Amino acid sequence: MSNFLDTLRHAVRMFRMNPGFTFAAVAALALGIGVNTAIFTVVDAVLLKPLTYPDADRIVQFLITSPQGDGTGISIPTLCRWNNRPASFRMLPLTTGAVPDST
Numbered sequence: 001m002s003n004f005l006d007t008l009r010h011a012v013r014m015f016r017m018n019p020g021f022t023f024a025a026v027a028a029l030a031l032g033i034g035v036n037t038a039i040f041t042v043v044d045a046v047l048l049k050p051l052t053y054p055d056a057d058r059i060v061q062f063l064i065t066s067p068q069g070d071g072t073g074i075s076i077p078t079l080c081r082w083n084n085r086p087a088s089f090r091m092l093p094l095t096t097g098a099v100p101d102s103t
Contacts, residue, residue: 015022050056062074082089
């Protein structure tokens, strides 16, 4: 234990002698911890936590792909035709996919 305390005293002494290095080391640690926390928070919210919808594992998205490879949504008449057919889908809602205006 005394070896650890000697090493700690020496480290504190060196940090006092080099305040620029001390600031850079503390800033790098703080930045690394902050970025790591932010990234994990986003990954946890987006990828790890389940969706808050009932039967979230059954949600799918339909896209119609043109021969050029452009993926577009389904038109309203197509959605109405699919809703009128007996199928294995319980409900086919329509969303615009637009980003809400923040004003």
